[in-house]
Amino acid sequence: MNTITSIGTAPLIELRRATKHYQIGENPVIALKGIDLIIQTREFVAIWGPSGSGKSTLCNLIGMLDSPTTGSVLIDGQEVNDLSDNARSELRNRMIGFVFQNFNLVPVLSALENVMLPLQIAGASSSVARQRALERLAEVGLEKHVAHRPAKLSGGQQQRVAIARALVTDPALVIADEPTANLDSGNARRIIELMLNINASHGTAFVFSTHDQRLLESVKRRVLMQDGEIGSDSQPERPAAQTRIAGSRP
Amino acid sequence: MITWFKLATRNLFRNGRRSLFTVMAIGLGFAAVNALGGFTAYIFTSLEDSYIHIQGNGHMSIFKKGFLEEGKLDPTRYLLNEEDVRVIDEVLQAHPEIRISTPELNISGLVSNGEVSTIFLASGRVASKVDVIRSHSRTKVGNMRLFDGDPMTDDKPNGLGMSQGLADQLRFKQGDTVVVMAPTVSGQINALDGQMLQTFSSPVEALEDKLMLVSLEFAQNLYDTTSVDRINVLLNDGLLTQPMRATLQSELAAHGLDVEIKTWNELSTFYTKVKNMFDVIFLFAFLIVFTIVVMSVVNTVGMAIMERTREIGTLRALGVKRRGIVGLFALESMLLGLIGSLVGVLLTLAVWSSIATFEPTWIPPQITRRIPLEVYLVPKEMLWSLLALMVLSLLAASLPARKAARMEIVGALGHV
Numbered sequence: 001m002n003t004i005t006s007i008g009t010a011p012l013i014e015l016r017r018a019t020k021h022y023q024i025g026e027n028p029v030i031a032l033k034g035i036d037l038i039i040q041t042r043e044f045v046a047i048w049g050p051s052g053s054g055k056s057t058l059c060n061l062i063g064m065l066d067s068p069t070t071g072s073v074l075i076d077g078q079e080v081n082d083l084s085d086n087a088r089s090e091l092r093n094r095m096i097g098f099v100f101q102n103f104n105l106v107p108v109l110s111a112l113e114n115v116m117l118p119l120q121i122a123g124a125s126s127s128v129a130r131q132r133a134l135e136r137l138a139e140v141g142l143e144k145h146v147a148h149r150p151a152k153l154s155g156g157q158q159q160r161v162a163i164a165r166a167l168v169t170d171p172a173l174v175i176a177d178e179p180t181a182n183l184d185s186g187n188a189r190r191i192i193e194l195m196l197n198i199n200a201s202h203g204t205a206f207v208f209s210t211h212d213q214r215l216l217e218s219v220k221r222r223v224l225m226q227d228g229e230i231g232s233d234s235q236p237e238r239p240a241a242q243t244r245i246a247g248s249r250p
Numbered sequence: 251m252i253t254w255f256k257l258a259t260r261n262l263f264r265n266g267r268r269s270l271f272t273v274m275a276i277g278l279g280f281a282a283v284n285a286l287g288g289f290t291a292y293i294f295t296s297l298e299d300s301y302i303h304i305q306g307n308g309h310m311s312i313f314k315k316g317f318l319e320e321g322k323l324d325p326t327r328y329l330l331n332e333e334d335v336r337v338i339d340e341v342l343q344a345h346p347e348i349r350i351s352t353p354e355l356n357i358s359g360l361v362s363n364g365e366v367s368t369i370f371l372a373s374g375r376v377a378s379k380v381d382v383i384r385s386h387s388r389t390k391v392g393n394m395r396l397f398d399g400d401p402m403t404d405d406k407p408n409g410l411g412m413s414q415g416l417a418d419q420l421r422f423k424q425g426d427t428v429v430v431m432a433p434t435v436s437g438q439i440n441a442l443d444g445q446m447l448q449t450f451s452s453p454v455e456a457l458e459d460k461l462m463l464v465s466l467e468f469a470q471n472l473y474d475t476t477s478v479d480r481i482n483v484l485l486n487d488g489l490l491t492q493p494m495r496a497t498l499q500s501e502l503a504a505h506g507l508d509v510e511i512k513t514w515n516e517l518s519t520f521y522t523k524v525k526n527m528f529d530v531i532f533l534f535a536f537l538i539v540f541t542i543v544v545m546s547v548v549n550t551v552g553m554a555i556m557e558r559t560r561e562i563g564t565l566r567a568l569g570v571k572r573r574g575i576v577g578l579f580a581l582e583s584m585l586l587g588l589i590g591s592l593v594g595v596l597l598t599l600a601v602w603s604s605i606a607t608f609e610p611t612w613i614p615p616q617i618t619r620r621i622p623l624e625v626y627l628v629p630k631e632m633l634w635s636l637l638a639l640m641v642l643s644l645l646a647a648s649l650p651a652r653k654a655a656r657m658e659i660v661g662a663l664g665h666v
Contacts, residue, residue: 065567065659086571093569100663104564108260113253120253121569165568 011074012172012205013039013062018071020057020228031057033228034071041172042203044196046216049225055209056177058225062207063096063175064088076172093122097166099176099208103158105150105165111137111157112146115164122169129168136164140194156187163194167204174198176208180215192218254574258581261554262589268550273590275546276639279539280594284632285601286535288625290528293614295626296389297525298488301518303387304396305453306380308351308482309491311517312338312502315510317479326435329355329477334507338481341501347494349386349486352379353478355469359432361412361462363420370416370430372462374469377402383484390622399424399448407467409447415458417449424448430464434474442472451619454520543590543639547583547646555579555654562654563662572655579651580644587643591636602627 020032032054039045039062047055060066061073064080073080075095080088097118098104105114115133120126137146140160150158159179166174176195180188192215199206208215216222224231262269301307313321317328330338335353342351355374360367380402384392402409410430412422422428424446431441444464452458470476485494495511502509515521555562562575570578602625611620 060660063567065663089566089569089571092567098564098567100564102560104560104663106257106561106564108257108264113256116253117565118568121565121574126253 011038012041012043012076013037013207014074014077015058015061015068016072016074018061018068018073020054020061020066021069031228032061032068035061035230037223037230039173039205039207041205042199043205043207043221044199044219045205045207045221045223046219047207047209047223047225048211048216049231053225054228055225057228059175059177059207059209062173063098064092093118094169095172097169097171097174097204099159099162099166099174099179101178101181103150103155103162103182105158105161107150110147110149111142111153111161111164114150114161115168118165118169133164133168136168137161139167139198140164154187155183156190159183159187159191160194163191163198167198167202170202171204173205173207176206178210178212179208180210180212185214188212188214254578254581258578258585261558261578261582262585265554265557268553269586272546272550272586273593275542276587276590276643277593277597279542280591280635280639281597281601283532283536283539283635284594284598284628285625286532287628287631287635288598288602290532291626291628291631292624293528294521294525296391296614297518297521298514299387299389299392300453301521302484302488302514303384304389304392306352306375306383306482307514307517308383308484309488310483310485310495310498310511310513311354312481312483312498312509312511313479315508318510318512321479325473325479326475326477329435329475329479330481330509331477334509335478335481337505337507338502338509341498341505342481342483345494345497347486347490349484350379350382351481351483352376352383353466354480354482355466355473355475355478356480357432357464357469357473359430359472361416361420362429362431363422363426364429366420367431368416368419369460370462371457371460372410372430372464372469374464374466375402376404376466378404383482386484390624394619394621396619397448397450399446402447402463402465404465406445406447407465408442408444409465410444410468411448411450411463412446413452413458413461414449415452416460416462417446419459422446430462430468430472432472434472435477436474438474440472440474442468444468455615540642543587543642544646547586547643548650550586551579551583551647552650554582555650559654559657559662560664562657563659563664566657566659567663575655576648576651579647579654583643583647583651584640587640588636590643591639594635594639595632598627598632601625 015035015037018032018035022029022031035058047058049055061068067081075091080091083091106117112133115136116129119129119132134146137143140163142157142160142164145153145157153161180191183191195206196218198204210216222234302309314328314330321328339351342348352375357374358369358371361370397411402411410428426446428444428446429441430444431439434440452461485491491513495513499511565575605623605625610623612623613620
């Protein structure tokens with residue numbers, strides 16, 4: 001059993017003895033074995049480890065995309081296991097942004113409309129949603145591509161749209177599932193730098209699963225998953241916001 | 251809302267061919283139901299108009315109570331005498347809703363050409379009043395001349411018309427003298443000479459060799475009576491039939507008359523049978539369309555859900571509630587229903603305008619002449635069809651949409 005506590009005051013995320021069991025055919029699979037984890041606001045946390053170690057399952061529990069079999073998940077001090085599906089949806093919309101490995105943009109919507117979507121789900125007016133989405137797209141350097149649909153954008157551009165979408169509601173936490181896995185090295189570098197800058201400038205916490213060594217080198221906190229357990233939690237010497245990525249612009 | 255509408259609309263074009271097939275299935279179904287509905291409305295209207303106006307029966311008929319059950323066996327007991335007719339006329343004339351009323355006496359007997367005799371059934375009527383009733387026909391058939399020869403007129407009380415089959419059987423032609431025999435109301439045999447004016451087609455094929463038209467005066471002379479068996483009443487508005495029946499019934503009873511009033515649809519059993527038959531046909535057609543629409547929409551939405559499983563997971567991750575997913579697919583299927591119905595409206599209009607342009611004719615059952623074939627536009631039915639198909643599309647999509655909404659988010663996001 002691993003207990004890892006970050007330095008900070010109010011925990012943004014807290015997992016208490018969280019387990020996750022699956023049934024694949026007739027075979028039970030234990031994906032997580034009693035995880036205790038605390039993530040504070042403004043943290044930049046990488047969850048890494050071999051395939052099947054439980055990285056994605058852990059991210060899913062943190063993001064309320066899934067529920068633990070036993071144990072509990074607290075977000076901002078609130079136990080979320082017992083919340084209704086509607087309440088979890090509202091909390092997810094308000095507090096958590098998601099960046100997916102395959103970008104997961106809605107293909108029939110433009111970049112702008114994709115970024116507006118979380119705000120409109122929350123019930124914001126079109127004009128407010130539009131204004132904030134434009135600001136976020138400008139922040140990720142896509143102000144000239146607002147009208148483009150995902151199919152007309154490169155992989156890197158699509159991931160930047162996804163990051164803008166994840167940030168548009170000003171969430172406390174962004175969860176990214178292998179965000180650079182489908183990108184070439186140049187785009188991957190730009191995405192890592194963008195996330196670091198946002199973390200530094202907005203104070204948005206980032207939790208992401210990754211195999212990308214460049215990304216691991218640039219984070220303040222790394223959580224190693226092994227066989228459904230936390231193997232280690234290491235923190236590089238330099239703070240994340242000051243980390244320079246090899247080849248990136250100064 | 252605008253976002254979801256936009257999203258739903260664009261999603262319809264993601265697999266354009268599939269959506270097109272679904273829209274066409276709904277559109278063709280809509281057109282089939284409404285073209286059949288329009289044809290049915292034409293048939294019903296024609297039958298109604300035929301009985302009320304063309305045959306000159308009016309919207310309702312007043313009989314002495316019991317005439318319809320016992321009148322054939324004991325006609326004198328159930329006839330309306332002159333005093334009855336006078337009182338009835340007085341009551342009727344007090345109602346401006348009544349356009350015209352006319353007495354009628356139906357007779358039967360033998361008709362002979364001097365060599366051969368055969369039985370006949372005849373209506374004795376006042377030609378000028380029947381002409382007034384006919385002149386209010388609302389159908390194209392009402393403007394057609396449905397007899398060969400000269401019209402029946404009041405100034406030819408001995409003039410008579412004969413169904414073509416009867417005329418052929420007795421080898422009568424226009425202008426011939428016809429000997430008509432029947433027992434009087436007192437039971438004695440009476441015979442009158444009539445002059446053949448016209449031949450016509452019987453509205454009932456079984457009576458094609460038996461029907462005749464005579465003047466009321468001729469019928470009364472033959473039966474040696476001044477009575478009639480009914481008073482036919484034409485109203486200004488057919489919708490007033492039921493309330494007027496009730497009003498007249500009570501007023502006539504208040505005048506001491508023991509009469510009963512039957513409406514046109516109670517007397518026209520043919521209309522009722524045909525209507526029932528077409529109602530069943532229409533029900534079958536609607537069930538077929540219902541099945542096609544439901545299957546098409548279920549298939550389209552089911553395929554869309556399968557193809558967009560990951561997108562459903564993404565939307566759920568972004569905070570869309572389960573009912574939001576159901577709403578999105580419901581909106582898409584309602585749009586399919588709406589667009590399909592609008593296509594159906596265009597197809598129905600195309601059918602209607604083609605028929606109006608080319609004016610085809612046909613020979614319906616129990617009529618020996620070609621008459622115009624029509625398909626009516628029934629906006630009320632079209633509106634109901636539109637609403638029904640939209641609701642049907644919505645319901646058809648609800649099951650797969652609910653299934654989609656209940657998918658595990660993680661499973662949906664990992665769907666390949």
